[in-house]
Amino acid sequence: MSELTTVARPYARAAFEFAVEHNNIEAWSDMLGFTASVANNATMAELLKGKKAAQELASLFIDVCGDQLDExxxxxxxxxxxxxxxxxxxxxxxxxxxxxxxxxxxxxxxxVSAYALSKAQEKELSKSLTKRLARKVNLNCSVDKTLITGMVITAGDLVIDSTAKGQLHRLSNALQS
Structure with a gap:
């Protein structure tokens, strides 16, 4: 995965910088999303692994994408x-x-919480996280009844675990130290 990230990063950065420069971020996001779907297609994935010439492969890929790609x-x-x-x-x-x-x-x-959050709880959580992360927060809430109580909040590398299982795990580690 890290090798793929290393390969993909310069292309993503170049596309993003171009999109920002031309004030066209949303259109580029849509185009890339569509091309990713095409690349993930089983038939296309096989063609990408094959020995086709670059021009032929690009032409085929562009034909499949059709009007979804601008120049x-x-x-x-x-x-x-x-x-x-x-x-x-x-x-x-x-x-x-x-x-x-x-x-x-x-x-x-x-x-991910043990019980569904009310709109007021979501609003308060969003407000707190916006303050802590210094960014606009887009909440994706789900319920996992196996948690018994609490919630797990994940934002990129940040993980906040207030579940009973998480608390017991931390207590166990503290007692073993």
């Missing part, structure tokens, strides 16, 4: 095909999304 998007696909990197498109799309979130100062936060 800049088509050039992007051609460059990635020339470098044999079309299979990295899904990861490029993910990294582009991360750059977009960073640019917009937004963060997606996953909240």
């Amino acid at each position: 800049s998007g088509q050039n992007f696909i051609k460059i990635m095909a020339e470098n044999g990197r079309l299979s990295a498109l899904p990861r490029v799309t993910e990294l582009f999304g991360d750059l977009e979130d960073e640019y917009k100062k937004e963060v997606d936060v996953n909240v």
Whole structure:
């Protein structure tokens, strides 16, 4: 995964910088999302692993994408095909999304709780996390009855575990120290 990230990062950054420069972030996000779907298609994935010439592969890929790609998007696909990197498109799309979130100062936060949160609780949690993370927070809430009590909040690398299981685990570690 880290090798794929290393390969995809410069393409994602270049696409993002181009999109920002041309005030076209949303269109690029849509184009990359579509191309990632095409690259993930089983038939296309087999073709990408094959021995087709870069120009032929780029032409085929662009034909499949049709009107979903503008001229800049088509050039992007051609460059990635020339470098044999079309299979990295899904990861490029993910990294582009991360750059977009960073640019917009937004963060997606996953909240898994033992019980469904009320709208007031979601609002208060969002407010607290916005203050702590210094970004606009997009909450994705779900319920896991096996937690018994508490919640697990995940925002990128940050994990806040207030579940009974998490508390017992920390207590166990403290007692063993």
